[in-house]
Amino acid sequence: METRRIRNFSIIAHVDHGKSTLADRLLEVTHTVEDRKMRQQLLDNLELERERGITIKLVPVRMNYRSREGVDYVLNLIDTPGHVDFSYEVSRSLAASDGAVLVVDAAQGVEAQTVANAYLAVDQGLAIIPVINKIDLPSAQPDVVRGEIEEVVGIDASEAILASAKEGKGIGEILEAIVSLVPAPSGRRESPLQALIFDSVYDNYKGVICYVRVFNGVVRTGQAVTFMATGLNYQIEEIGVFRPQMEPVEELGAGEVGYVVANIKSLTEAHVGDTVTDSRAPAQSPLPGYRKIKPVVFCGFYPIEREDYPQLREALEKLQLNDSSLFxxxxxxxxxxxxxxxxxxxxxxxxxxxxxxxxxxxxELVATAPNVVYHILRTDGEIQEIHNPADLPEISRVEEIREPLIRITTFVPTDYVGKTMQLCQDRRGAFVSMDYITPERVRLVYDLPLAEFIIDFHDRLKSVTRGYASLDYEQRGFQAADLVKVDVLLNEEPVDAFSFICHRDASYHRGQTVVRKLKELIPRQLFEIPIQAAVGKRVIVRQNVKPLRKDVLAKCYGGDITRKRKLLEKQKEGKKRMKQIGRVSVPQEAFLAFLDVSSDGE
Structure with a gap:
C-alpha cells in the first residue's frame, strides 16, 4: 500500500461524548463490518466496557474509504478511552497516530478530559479535527461550544464539523476531513525496519500478540526480527490487520498498523514501547518509546483461599501484558x-x-483499602519511599513525611461553585484559579493531597453538583504535611493490616470509625478485648468487646451470699489471667469484611 494513501488517526473525547458511537458510524459508512454483524459499541470488546458504557482499552481497526474525488484510502482508527484513569492508553494510541478527531458534546461543551486529551495530541504534534457531536439534542448549543473550544482548548474551531453520530449526520464530512487534513505517514519502505509496539494481548494458543505501527521498512511472514529493548530474536509466524477482527496478511509496510505473532511465550519479553527491527539489517536506533508511568494509588490483592496464590500471580502477569500501567x-x-x-x-x-x-x-480475591505512596525524610538525610503504612520507620527517625499532591481541574455550573470550593477546602485543598468559561460554567483549579482525593472525592463532587461536574487531575510532586501513622491494637497488640496514615487533624475521627467497625466484626471471647487506635504511644480511641460470661451462680441456690461472692471472685481472677496470656483470634471473615468495604473509615 502506498504510504500517501494511508491515514492513521485516533478519536479523543471526554467520557460519554459519543466517541464509541462515532466509531460505530465510521465502520458502517466504510462498510468495514457487515450490517448483520453490526451492534452498538462494536469496538468495546470487554464485557465490563459494555456494562458500564465506558471504553477501557484502546482498539485498532482498519477501514477502506473511497473519497468524493474517487481516490481509495486506508484509514487506521485507534479508538481510545475517555476516563482520566486510562490516559496512558490514550498517550499510546496518539503515539501510533498522525492525527486526532476531537469530539465535543454539543450540549455539555468542553469538559476536563476534552482539554487533557487535546493537550496530549498537541504535544505529539498531531493534526486535530474538532467535531461537535450530538447536535440533534434539544439542548445543543453548537455556536457556544465552538467558542469554548477556541477559548479553553486553544485551537481554531471555525471549521468544526457539526455531527450527530446517533443519527449519522456529518459522518461523510468527518471522513473527508480525515483524508484531507491528517498527514500521510512519513516513513519509507526502503529504510531499515522500525515498528513500534503500542499494545499487546495474550492468547492461549498464539502466545503474546503485539500490536504494531510500522514507521519504516516492511515486516513479512517468516522474517527474523529483533526486539531492540530486550535484544531477543524471533521469527515472524503471522502478520495481520484489524477489520476489526484479526485478519492475516502477507506483509505490513511503512505507515501501516497491524499485529505480529512471533511465538513469544514469556510475558516479560514483549514490552509496550519497544521497537521491532530486522535481525539481518537492523535500524540504527530504536523509536522513542513511552515514558514509564508511575502508579498513584496502591492496594493489596490477596487470594481468599491461600492455595490460589500462584493462580493470582499468573492472572496479574497476563493482565499486566494487556494493561501495561498496572504495577x-x-x-x-x-x-x-x-x-x-x-x-x-x-x-x-x-x-x-x-x-x-x-x-x-x-x-477470588480481597482488596485492601487503597492508599498512596509517601516519601519519608529520615533524620540521617535519606529519603525513603513507602507504599504500606506498616513500613513507616520509628517516629524518632523521621524528620518529615511528604505526601503526593495533585492538581485537579473541575468544570462546574455557576450554581455549584460555592459547594465545590467548600468540598475542596474540607479536603485540605489549596485554591489555584477560577475562570468563567461562559456565564453559566466555571473552571476551578485546586491543589489537593492525593490521599484526600482517593477516599470518595469524586463521588462527593458528583453529589454536591448533582452530577454536572467534570474532573481531571495531574500529579504535582510531593509536599510536607503533618501526617501521623495510626496503629490499631487488639488486646494491646498492634495489627499491621489495620494501620493507616492520615493527617493529624483527622486521626481521631478516622480512628474512631475504624475502632467502631472492628467492634462489630470481632467475635466475643471469654475475656474482655480492648480495641484501641493509637498515634505513637498515645491512645486516642478505645472501645471494648465485652466478654462471654459463664453463669457460675447457676448451681448456687440459697445459702450465704459469701459463697456467691467467692465464686464471682474466682471467675474474675480467671478472666484476668486469661486476658494476660490469651490471644485474640481474628477470623479471616472479619479481615475480609473490614478490608473489602469502601468507606470513610478505611
Missing part, C-alpha cells in the same frame, strides 16, 4: 498471608483491574 510486587501480611501490592492510575483503574481478575481469570 504489582509480592508482599505478605500477618493477617491475610501471601498476596501482591498493586499500583494503579486511579480508583476506577483499581476497580476495573479487580473486576477483570475475577471475571476473566476466575480469581
Amino acid at each position: 504489582f510486587e509480592p508482599e505478605t501480611s500477618t493477617a491475610l498471608g501471601f498476596g501482591f501490592r498493586c499500583g494503579f492510575l486511579g480508583l476506577l483503574h483499581m476497580d476495573i483491574a479487580k473486576e477483570r481478575l475475577q471475571r476473566e481469570f476466575d480469581v
Whole structure:
C-alpha cells in the first residue's frame, strides 16, 4: 500500500461524548463490518466496557474509504478511552497516530478530559479535527461550544464539523476531513525496519500478540526480527490487520498498523514501547518509546483461599501484558498471608483491574483499602519511599513525611461553585484559579493531597453538583504535611493490616470509625478485648468487646451470699489471667469484611 494513501488517526473525547458511537458510524459508512454483524459499541470488546458504557482499552481497526474525488484510502482508527484513569492508553494510541478527531458534546461543551486529551495530541504534534457531536439534542448549543473550544482548548474551531453520530449526520464530512487534513505517514519502505509496539494481548494458543505501527521498512511472514529493548530474536509466524477482527496478511509496510505473532511465550519479553527491527539489517536506533508511568494509588490483592496464590500471580502477569500501567510486587501480611501490592492510575483503574481478575481469570480475591505512596525524610538525610503504612520507620527517625499532591481541574455550573470550593477546602485543598468559561460554567483549579482525593472525592463532587461536574487531575510532586501513622491494637497488640496514615487533624475521627467497625466484626471471647487506635504511644480511641460470661451462680441456690461472692471472685481472677496470656483470634471473615468495604473509615 502506498504510504500517501494511508491515514492513521485516533478519536479523543471526554467520557460519554459519543466517541464509541462515532466509531460505530465510521465502520458502517466504510462498510468495514457487515450490517448483520453490526451492534452498538462494536469496538468495546470487554464485557465490563459494555456494562458500564465506558471504553477501557484502546482498539485498532482498519477501514477502506473511497473519497468524493474517487481516490481509495486506508484509514487506521485507534479508538481510545475517555476516563482520566486510562490516559496512558490514550498517550499510546496518539503515539501510533498522525492525527486526532476531537469530539465535543454539543450540549455539555468542553469538559476536563476534552482539554487533557487535546493537550496530549498537541504535544505529539498531531493534526486535530474538532467535531461537535450530538447536535440533534434539544439542548445543543453548537455556536457556544465552538467558542469554548477556541477559548479553553486553544485551537481554531471555525471549521468544526457539526455531527450527530446517533443519527449519522456529518459522518461523510468527518471522513473527508480525515483524508484531507491528517498527514500521510512519513516513513519509507526502503529504510531499515522500525515498528513500534503500542499494545499487546495474550492468547492461549498464539502466545503474546503485539500490536504494531510500522514507521519504516516492511515486516513479512517468516522474517527474523529483533526486539531492540530486550535484544531477543524471533521469527515472524503471522502478520495481520484489524477489520476489526484479526485478519492475516502477507506483509505490513511503512505507515501501516497491524499485529505480529512471533511465538513469544514469556510475558516479560514483549514490552509496550519497544521497537521491532530486522535481525539481518537492523535500524540504527530504536523509536522513542513511552515514558514509564508511575502508579498513584496502591492496594493489596490477596487470594481468599491461600492455595490460589500462584493462580493470582499468573492472572496479574497476563493482565499486566494487556494493561501495561498496572504495577504489582509480592508482599505478605500477618493477617491475610501471601498476596501482591498493586499500583494503579486511579480508583476506577483499581476497580476495573479487580473486576477483570475475577471475571476473566476466575480469581477470588480481597482488596485492601487503597492508599498512596509517601516519601519519608529520615533524620540521617535519606529519603525513603513507602507504599504500606506498616513500613513507616520509628517516629524518632523521621524528620518529615511528604505526601503526593495533585492538581485537579473541575468544570462546574455557576450554581455549584460555592459547594465545590467548600468540598475542596474540607479536603485540605489549596485554591489555584477560577475562570468563567461562559456565564453559566466555571473552571476551578485546586491543589489537593492525593490521599484526600482517593477516599470518595469524586463521588462527593458528583453529589454536591448533582452530577454536572467534570474532573481531571495531574500529579504535582510531593509536599510536607503533618501526617501521623495510626496503629490499631487488639488486646494491646498492634495489627499491621489495620494501620493507616492520615493527617493529624483527622486521626481521631478516622480512628474512631475504624475502632467502631472492628467492634462489630470481632467475635466475643471469654475475656474482655480492648480495641484501641493509637498515634505513637498515645491512645486516642478505645472501645471494648465485652466478654462471654459463664453463669457460675447457676448451681448456687440459697445459702450465704459469701459463697456467691467467692465464686464471682474466682471467675474474675480467671478472666484476668486469661486476658494476660490469651490471644485474640481474628477470623479471616472479619479481615475480609473490614478490608473489602469502601468507606470513610478505611
